[in-house]
Amino acid sequence: MQTTYPAAVAPASLDAMAYGGAPATAPVVVADNSGGGAISALRRTMASSQRTYVAQVPAPVVYAAPMPGPAVVQPVTYDSAYQLDAGDKLRVVVYGQEGLTNTYAIDAAGSITMPLIGAVPARGRTPAGLAAAITAKLRNGYIRDPSVAVEIESYRPFFILGEVQAPGQYPYVPNMTVESAVAIAGGFTPRAKRNVVTVTHTDAGGSGRYVVPMGTSLSPGDTVYVGQLLNSYQSSLRDACVARRPGFHFATICADEWIPGTR
Numbered sequence: 424m425q426t427t428y429p430a431a432v433a434p435a436s437l438d439a440m441a442y443g444g445a446p447a448t449a450p451v452v453v454a455d456n457s458g459g460g461a462i463s464a465l466r467r468t469m470a471s472s473q474r475t476y477v478a479q480v481p482a483p484v485v486y487a488a489p490m491p492g493p494a495v496v497q498p499v500t501y502d503s504a505y506q507l508d509a510g511d512k513l514r515v516v517v518y519g520q521e522g523l524t525n526t527y528a529i530d531a532a533g534s535i536t537m538p539l540i541g542a543v544p545a546r547g548r549t550p551a552g553l554a555a556a557i558t559a560k561l562r563n564g565y566i567r568d569p570s571v572a573v574e575i576e577s578y579r580p581f582f583i584l585g586e587v588q589a590p591g592q593y594p595y596v597p598n599m600t601v602e603s604a605v606a607i608a609g610g611f612t613p614r615a616k617r618n619v620v621t622v623t624h625t626d627a628g629g630s631g632r633y634v635v636p637m638g639t640s641l642s643p644g645d646t647v648y649v650g651q652l653l654n655s656y657q658s659s660l661r662d663a664c665v666a667r668r669p670g671f672h673f674a675t676i677c678a679d680e681w682i683p684g685t686r
């Protein structure tokens with residue numbers, strides 16, 4: 424005799440088994456003709472229908488680094504009253520005249536040399552003053568209405584001597600001080616006098632030597648001298664020199680008399 428058992432429903436998923444819910448498939452009526460009961464029939468039914476479970480792989484997350492913006496090159500800034508001299512390198516732009524637009528260095532004579540107009544004096548002039556001089560020369564029989572601009576491409580060097588690790592000539596950097604100049608030259612030697620230095624500066628009013636502290640600003644073309652610490656004998660000579668000439672600073676009138684290079 425055929426025995427019919429209650430319907431057995433295969434769970435659609437573990438979630439359905441745990442939390443309940445409508446079955447995903449119609450109930451399966453299990454008929455057992457071979458004995459063993461409903462449990463054995465259910466096992467055979469589930470074994471005959473294989474299920475494939477695919478784990479969901481989350482989509483990869485891509486982090487994009489921000490793209491750097493274009494590099495901005497800052498032009499060299501300078502005081503409009505800055506006076507040009509030998510060693511300055513200039514960018515002269517004559518609008519519409521590619522053959523005249525170029526970089527020119529001021530030579531030892533204090534001039535730049537351009538096509539058509541030849542030498543143009545630059546020493547002691549401001550960039551705007553030099554542009555006006557070039558404009559006047561070009562207008563004199565070469566270009567009807569020239570437009571000229573002059574910019575400083577690089578400054579003339581400064582010099583540092585005395586008790587530093589690497590004395591010599593170095594490119595000038597805008598806003599430079601005595602302290603930064605010493606750093607560029609490798610720093611002080613052990614014998615250096617570290618509180619003041621002597622700066623030789625030349626401008627339209629002439630050349631002069633000045634004893635200045637470390638925070639003093641420098642100009643292109645300046646010469647910095649770092650002196651030595653004085654021993655007791657040198658100090659006595661200095662005091663004697665100052666005593667002979669009261670009212671004068673020994674560094675400007677006495678140092679060369681008694682021991683050169685120690686001011």
